[in-house]
Amino acid sequence: MKKLNSLTYMIAVLPFIALIIFFAACTKEGPAGPAGANGTNGTDGKDGKDGKDGGTTCTTCHNQDVVEGIAAQYELSKHSYGEAAFEEAGNTGCGPCHESEAFKYVCENNTPSTFTLNTTTMKYVNDYASIPSAAYGEINCFTCHTKLHTNYDSTDLPGLTTVAPVKLTMRGGLVTVDLPADGGSSNLCVKCHQPRPMTTSTSLWNGAIVPYDSFALTPTLVWFDSAVGNKRPNKQIPSYRMHLHYGTVGAAYAGKGAIEFTGPETYMNSVHTTAASCQDCHMAGITGKAGGHTFFTKGNFNGCNTSGCHSANPINSSNSAYWTTPRKTIQDLLVAVAAKLTSGGVEFMHVEKDAELNPFASVTTQGYDGYLDIYDPSTNPLGKHRNPAPAGSWTSAQKATNSALPKFTSLTYAQMGAILNFQYVLREYSLGIHNYKYVKALLTNTLAAL
Numbered sequence: 001m002k003k004l005n006s007l008t009y010m011i012a013v014l015p016f017i018a019l020i021i022f023f024a025a026c027t028k029e030g031p032a033g034p035a036g037a038n039g040t041n042g043t044d045g046k047d048g049k050d051g052k053d054g055g056t057t058c059t060t061c062h063n064q065d066v067v068e069g070i071a072a073q074y075e076l077s078k079h080s081y082g083e084a085a086f087e088e089a090g091n092t093g094c095g096p097c098h099e100s101e102a103f104k105y106v107c108e109n110n111t112p113s114t115f116t117l118n119t120t121t122m123k124y125v126n127d128y129a130s131i132p133s134a135a136y137g138e139i140n141c142f143t144c145h146t147k148l149h150t151n152y153d154s155t156d157l158p159g160l161t162t163v164a165p166v167k168l169t170m171r172g173g174l175v176t177v178d179l180p181a182d183g184g185s186s187n188l189c190v191k192c193h194q195p196r197p198m199t200t201s202t203s204l205w206n207g208a209i210v211p212y213d214s215f216a217l218t219p220t221l222v223w224f225d226s227a228v229g230n231k232r233p234n235k236q237i238p239s240y241r242m243h244l245h246y247g248t249v250g251a252a253y254a255g256k257g258a259i260e261f262t263g264p265e266t267y268m269n270s271v272h273t274t275a276a277s278c279q280d281c282h283m284a285g286i287t288g289k290a291g292g293h294t295f296f297t298k299g300n301f302n303g304c305n306t307s308g309c310h311s312a313n314p315i316n317s318s319n320s321a322y323w324t325t326p327r328k329t330i331q332d333l334l335v336a337v338a339a340k341l342t343s344g345g346v347e348f349m350h351v352e353k354d355a356e357l358n359p360f361a362s363v364t365t366q367g368y369d370g371y372l373d374i375y376d377p378s379t380n381p382l383g384k385h386r387n388p389a390p391a392g393s394w395t396s397a398q399k400a401t402n403s404a405l406p407k408f409t410s411l412t413y414a415q416m417g418a419i420l421n422f423q424y425v426l427r428e429y430s431l432g433i434h435n436y437k438y439v440k441a442l443l444t445n446t447l448a449a450l
Helices: 002-026 054-058 067-074 083-087 100-108 181-190 212-217 249-254 278-282 320-340 396-403 413-426 436-449
Strands: 115-118 123-126 222-224 349-351 368-372
Touching: 181 249, 181 278, 212 413, 222 413, 249 413, 320 413, 320 436, 368 413, 413 436
Parallel strands: none
Antiparallel strands: 115 123, 349 368
């Protein structure tokens, strides 16, 4: 029986074995035949839009002398450090200046700098914000150069994200900065380097922007009444961080947005406002760690001494006419204004001489930072003046410390305007070099108003 089964199996599989052998024999490769004739050459590709080969266009930037040099310079830039982007990640309000994707979002969507009244809460909302899904990202090359790779030819250069006039968020979009030099490239810088708006209290009032123009028009009125304290009709309560934020330089450079008191000086702008751009000085030929894509200018006067500017009488750090004298004048005016801002005979503009804690420490010899020296247990525990609005979360000991301090003074509209102008000029940082004529008139007239 076993033999029969074996025989049956062999009969069944033999045809398949034969078929495999047949195909193996047929598919065996034979000797190669003679080579065929060459085919017809293809047509040449067309040149790019700039008349050059694509590879040539790319290497305009993508070579060791350009891209790698820019990258090395950018590592020295404060834009590159990324700390602010990490700290503000997820913050839609701060994002337009601190986060790459948020900045691109407000540019692409032409987000307005207005404030809108929420008819449900009856509080004003700042419209200049990104959306949560765009509230992230460190500042990088494509934050400022989003149009760099549009046509992939030389017409893309420099491919700036925006050069449009900037409606200042500080003024709710009612004041516009438009710096014309170099095709409006400075407007890209001002888009971030502008003051933030100061608003009325959302607990006592409706969160609207403070009436900037009224500070100069009605200087003798009372803005904050210390006898009333943290309640109506006061619309804003002084605190340690009552300020215009830090990016005032764009507005100061344009001569816009400050509280223009009437006084002995006439308001006018220096020639920089129309004849120079931010990049002329901040991206001048590199010297040490200043210039190029570091955006630093300290110790680098290459941008000042170009043809048509100060080349006939070159500027350096010891030049009295264009450097030491004007800066000393503005510094003295800042100190004089601070001396007039007192409560109980004691100055209330805060001092912090540690440059790690205060980026403006070197602007004045006193080391003002622009804050008000009002007690706060977390941000200013050594404050010299009583906080008019202690938080409910403070401990009993913190409230006792606050109560033991001298009561903070009432503020007139003139004093409130002076505080804003002091912050505006101090945080402009250059001591007037950006726009000396305007800043000098601003502080001189502020001092007169006080």
